[in-house]
Structures are given as C-alpha cells and as structure tokens.
Amino acid sequence: MSQQAQDIDGETENLTLVQAVRDGLQSEMRDDEDVLVMGEDVGKNGGVFRATDGLYEEFGEDRVIDTPLAEAGIVGTAIGMAAYGLKPVPEIQFLGFIYPAFDQIVSHAARLRTRSRGRFTAQMVIRAPYGGGIRAPEHHSESTEAMFAHQPGLKVQIPSTPYDAKGMLIAAIRDPDPVVFLEPKLIYRAFREEVPDDSYEVPLGEAAVRREGSDISVFTWGAMTRPTMEAAEELAEENGIDAEVVDLRSMSPLDKDTIVESFKKTGRAAVVHEAPKSGGLGGEIASIIQEEALMYQEAPVERITGFDTPFPLYALEDYYLPEPARIKKGIRDAVSF
Template sequence: MSAADVAGGDAETERLTLVEAVREGLAAELSRDERVMVLGEDVGTNGGVFRATEGLQEAFGPDRVVDTPLAESAIVGSAIGLALSGMRPVAEMQFMGFASPAYDQLVSHAARMRSRSRGQYAAPMVVRMPYGAGIDAPEHHSESREAAYVHEPGLKVVTPSTPADAKGLLAAAIRDPDPVIVLEPKRLYRAFRGDVPAGEHAVPIGEAAVRREGADVSLFTWGASTQPALAVAEELAGERGIDVEVVDLRSLSPLDRGTIADSVRKTGRAVVVHEAPQTAGVGAEVAATIQEEALYYLEVPVERVTGFDAPVPLGSLEDYYLPQAVRIRAGVLDAVEG
C-alpha cells in the first residue's frame, strides 16, 4: 500500500486536511525507511484518538505500528531505547497534557544523549503531541506547554499550521539525528484542506515562513494562531490600509532569528501571538531576539497577545482564553496607532 493509498488522496493532486497530511507523512516515511516505526496508545488497531494513524498498522504490520500500554513514560523510554538501537521511532502522546510523566525521559535522557556520550550516541526519535485548546476538551487535554521543551538544550521543537508543513516538518523530524518534538495543533486537524506535495516532502527545521508580506507591522505566531492572524491581517489591510506581515515561526527550537530580525527591520513594529500563558512563553524569547537584533529599528515596544497565566478553562470559556481575532486586532492596532 502506498502513502497516497493510506491518506486516501490522489498522488498527483493532494488536497488534505492537516490530520490527513500527518498520516500521509508517516506513511511516506514508513515506506521510505524500514527503521521508522510508530508507537503509542491506540495508534494501531484504533488508528489513534484523532485517527492520525488510521490504516497504518494494516499497511505496515503490528511490528512497525505498535499499540502500547497507557504509560507515557514507558512509551518515550522505549522510544529512546529503540533510537539507540538503530531505529527511528515516532512516539505519540495522545494529548500534550498527558506528556508530563514522560518529561523526565525527554529532558534527562533523550535530550542529553549526544552530550552525555560525547557524540558517540544520539537519540534520533520523534514525539508527536497534539496540543492546544479550541475543541472543548476536558482538563489536561488543551495545554500549550511548548516553552518547557524549547527551554531544554538537545530537543528540537516544531509545529505546523498548514497541511503541507504537517507532512514536511514531520518528515524532517523523523530524518533528524536528534530528538524532535512535533506539536500538532489539534484545532486545525480538520479545519481546512490545503495543497500537499505528493511523495516524499520535507520542510527544513529552523526556517520560519513569511505567510504574508507586509510593511507596517510584523506579526509573529505559530500553530493554530496563524489562521486568525492571517484573517486579521487581511481585514486590517482592507479596512484601514494597515499592511501586516505575518511570520509563521513553525520551528520554535531552533528559532529562525534571522527572519525575525529582518522582518522587524523592515516594519519597525512587532506583535507576538501565542495561546500559551504569557509569562516565560516563547513570545518572550521572540521579544528578546528583537531587542538583541533589531532594537534600533523599533518604533514602539513589542506587543504580546497570548493566553492567560491560568489553567485552560473548560467549555465556553475557551474562546475567551484563546487569542482570537478580536484580541489580535487590538494588539496590532496598539502597535500601529497606540
């Protein structure tokens, strides 16, 4: 079975949702490299809680798409052992909020393996984590804890906002010689379809994407916040003639500092948008990068539009917590007119 067969798309003209692109990317890498395997809770027989791995066990067998016990520490610990043994494991955490038991394995072992062994060993592995709010899920299902992993030397962290990047970043992560956390914004899993290159497709880790060119203000974001950011940019261009440049960081570690600085040097203003809590979020690192690399180009202080320093609320309050279009618009106007 081909990767296109598993994804259910046309190999020549693929229009996929983000979750379909994840499945397509996994299938392509499983086909390309026999060392690649998938493991996690319900990833095989049930195809994953979001059906991101649906059909993969039938296509590649139970030895390469492995159902595990409900034990996140064991899943990641097993992936570390598999990586050290020459495999390229892709472990799934059902939700980012469930990954806390595996945190020790990631930061104490996977991230340190190259340093600990003075370059003799590495842990080429991927941990996929559906993350973020917006689907009215219960407690521990909606967290955005990317800053905790970005802070850890030895871990790379990427997050797509389009189906093409979902496939391409996942492929690059699987091929990387070190551990990579792939954060998948579950709010976007089935939100829209986009063009996805057929066959093998990799997006380099460490490169941001300028989703919209602009001259008046730079808006930096990633993951699910990219869509409302683009909507606000188009709205303000039509209503007020404000030309917003939207930069999708997509790689949070390593961070594309060059693109960040170049954008601010052009516009002189910056707004950072993310749904994680504000304090010590990745947005603070973006603001620090701007201060270090483009301070004298800034016309006004950097604006941050973020989640609140509180647990993600349940149900109807999620929309208030998230940096929706109305809050992003206010942040941009403060930067331009305030």
Template sequence: MSVESDAENLTLVQAVQDGLQTEMERDEDVLVMGEDVGRNGGVFRATEGLYDEFGENRVIDTPLAESGIVGTAIGMAAYGMRPVPEIQFMGFIYPAFDQIVSHAARLRTRSRGRYTCPMVIRAPYGGGIRAPEHHSESTEAMFVHQPGLKVVIPSTPYDTKGLLTSAIRSPDPVLFLEPKLIYRAFREEVPEESYEVPIGEAAVRREGSDISVYTWGAMTRPTLEAAENLANEGIDAEVVDLRTVSPLDEETIVESFKKTGRAAVVHEAPKTGGLGAEITATLQEEALLYQEAPVERITGFDTPFPLYALEDYYLPEPARIEDGIRNAVEF
C-alpha cells in the same frame, strides 16, 4: 492510503498520516508506537491504516504509560531505529518529561557523540475543541528551554508532511506538536511523493510594511484573518509563521522587524515565560535601533486552561489580535 478519500487535497491530520506512511515505506527502521495507534488508528485517526499495512511490529499499541512509551523509544533510537511515539494529548506528556529532557535531549552530549536519539515525539496540542482538563495545553516553552531538543509546530497540511519528514530523518530528538484545532479545518494540496520542509526556517505568510506579527500553529489562521481585516483600515501587517520554535529562525524574525519597526507576537500559551518574551528579547538584542513601539504580546492568560464556556475568551481570536496590532501601530 489516507485517513479519508482524497489522497492529494489533504487536511492537516491526513498529512500527518501521509507523512508517516511515506517514511515507513521508505525506511524500515521507522515505527509508530503509542496508546491506541494500532487497530484504532489513534484518537484523531492520524495513524489509521498503518497497522494493516505495516503490522504489529511497526505499529505498536502501548500501555497507558507515557514515561514507558518515551523511555522505550529512546532505547530503540539509541540502537539505530527511528521510533515515532505518540503522546495522545500534550497535557499527558508530563509523566514523560524526565525521559525527554534528562535522556533524549542529552544522549548525544552524554555519550560524546557515540549515540544520537533519532526519534519524533508527536503530540496533539492546544485548545479550542471543548476537551476536558489536561487535553488543551500549549506548553511548548517548557521544551524550547531544553538544549538538544527541537520543537516543531506546523500550521498547514503541506508543511506538516514536509516537517514531519525532516523530523523523522533528523539524527536528534524532535517534539512535533500538532495543532488539533485545525486538524480538519481546511485542505491543501500535498504531494504524494516524499519531500522535506527544513526545520528551523520560518515562513512569511503575508508581506507587510507597518508591523511584523509572529505566530505559529493554530494561531496562524486567526492572525492572518486579523491582518486582512486591518488592511481595510490601512494597516499593512506582515505575518511570520515560525513553524519551528526551537531552533528559532532569528534571521527571518529580525529582518522582518527591521523592515517594519513594530512587532506583535500571538500565541495561545500563557503570557508569562512564553515564547513571546523570547522573541521580544531577540528583537531587543538584534534590532533595538529599528524599534518604534513596544512589542505587543497577544496570548492566553496566566491561568489553567479553562473549560467550555471560557475557552473562546481564553484563546486569541481575530478581534483581540486586531486590538493588539493597533496598539503597536498607533503607539
């Protein structure tokens, strides 16, 4: 049962639904909970059909109380269930921040391994869909800073199902951020059967020799577009899709940089304190002698996410990404 008709050639949001359904069929301890995830199928229809198939005890409509949703899920996870709570938009996650960082991420350490917290917090994130305030945040760096919590951000339907499967099977909590801008932007072949994409492994989406460009989520597609445009100018950019931002795949990040000697990072979150800084520091520590130019950070701005008229200006788009790559290559 998929969100729309084609069961194999899926959009990213269909891959979410397919991954949830597949794991719920495989393991009766997996359950879904959140605001409107049941009969309504979620605000983006990511859980459509699950209520009819698995019933109200495994697809649970909750009150509008993010702290309560995550807190309840932590209790379930501590006693052996595998809840998948949904936060309707990432901008709504802050009331649950204390539950996530003070309890979910610390449960294994606090109990000296007696308890783990096998739960996946799903949240659509990022801008580009002309949403109101609090609906377009990209604050993944806040959660990457917290030990004990994995943070996963897919960019393709195939990876979405495989990474979600790995996250649900993980013994520790995972924040699974879904780039809603590309929920229905394109389709990709996704196997009907269960499979895993390993957490913590980046993917090289485009091989190149002149510069390494690191990105994730919805920014992967404009970065690839920029790389193809620059190829016409003789600039050969390698594009690395991190897929998991905590833990970072430092080996792939560093090996790519050693090959090219130049780097750029593309993310839609604000620049200051963003993951671009962490990636830059990693390159400085692990491959300084290979560096031929300053690392470019092509990011959102240090402002609240704007509304409507300025949204396209705020998000890195191919032309701005191309300018940043040129700056690094021509240094």
C-alpha cells in the same frame, strides 16, 4: 493549488492537516524499515484522531505498536530503540499527558548525544496533539511548547498547514536529533490543502512569511496563524494597516534571521500565541528584537496571548484563545504607539 505544491513535480492530493501527518508517517515507513510508530491506541484503532489509521494493516504489529497507558514507558522505550539504530515515532495522545515522560525527554533523549560523547543519539520524533478550541476536558488543551523549547538538545516544531505538516514531519524523522512535533488539533480538519504525493522535506528551523507587510511584523505559529491572517486582512481593509505575518513553525531553533529581518523592515512587532503570557515564547522573541534590532524599534512589542491561568473549560474557552478581534486590537495598539 498552493504555490508550495506547484513547486514540486508530480501528483498532489487535497488533504487535511491530520491526513497529511498520516501521509508523512506512511511515506517514511515505506521508505525506511527502521521507522516505526508506537503509542496508546495507534495500532488497530488508528489513533484517537486517526492520525495512524491504516498503518497497522499495512506494516503490522512490529512497526505499529500499541502500548500501555504509560507515557514514561512509551518515551523511555523509544529512546532505547533510537540508541540502537531504530527511528521511533512515539505518539502522546495529548500534550497534557506528556508530563510523566518529561524526565525521559529532557534528562535522556535531549542529552544522549552529549552524555555519550557522540557515540549514541536519539533519532526520534515525539508527536503530540496540542492546544485548545475543541471543547476538550481538563489536561487536553495545554500549549506548553516553551517548556520544551527551553531544553537544549531538543528541536520543537509546530506546523500550521497540511503541506508543512507532511514535509516537516518527514524532515523531523530524518533528523539525527530528537524532535518534539506538536500538532495543533484545532485545525486538524479545519481546512484542506494540496499536498504532494511524493516524499519531500520542509526544512526545520525556518520560518515562513505568510503575508508581506510594511507597518508591523506579527509573529505566530500553529492554530493561531489562521486568526492572525484573518486579522491582518481585516486591518488592511478597515484601517489601511499593512501587517506582515510570520509563521515561525520552529520553536527551537528559532529562525532569528527572519524575525530580525522582518522587524527591521517594519519597526514594530506583535506576537500571537495561545500559551500563557508569562514565560511564553513571546518574551524570547521580544528579547531577540531588543538584542539584534533595537535601533529599528518604534514601539514596545505587543504580546497577544492566552492568560496566566489554567486552560479553562467550555464557557470561557473562546475568551481565552486569541481571536481576530483581540489580535486586531493588539496590532492597532502597537501601530498607534
């Protein structure tokens, strides 16, 4: 059992990440009748990844709503619901399908509170599986979290464990502002973890130090957390490099305090993300370090990322994604500078 699960009284269940997402949805729908889910095939079919499996049978068609294949309509309808007191959780089947709804998200959901001077808010969670590694067709593997993190008024959250997935999703549903909740589908069913049956929250905006270390701080999130942890453990055995691994979890707001505190301890940093390097959040993290902890810096910040290309199909997918060997090389370069 994980330490997190031990810290909460009550029964636990061994869940995958996608099962934990479903558990979080079910928990909040049982506790709050204003919570509803909507999207393409989320009802009778249970969702393309079965994240909403069984919810239609329990809560009915008024709270588990199958929508047309129209992302702008899904999100626009959810904004209207939220403005008048409901708490919708619209699902976009893949992050690569979200762009028709981008205007609704950034022009309306993110601005509703300021536009109405606090009269209305968009209490809603936009869920979307994201990222590569599952041999999917075009538009199914994007990692464009930086586009949403750039927009004031949105919170952007990415869990990397089943425990966090449930707790962060519950916290997101309860948050008064709109949240983009991205689920790394590569690890939907990659492993299991003890997750409390009871409702609980993992606070939004707080990073988690997954591995303590003294030589370098490695910042990552989502599906890249596992290969980063693997690389850190192998480096400790092979080279004696003691890497601290920080799972940021929240892209907006970033946990600047944890980033700076970790960097001040180690003086070196690397960022691992599967999105393209240019314009990615690795650059923002490097800027935070420059602004807040320049005098502690011993080496340039190393970025270990995807490439500045469209996400490739099958044959090159494994080469595109950062994997332990490439992560280890980047960490060694930063440490040996």
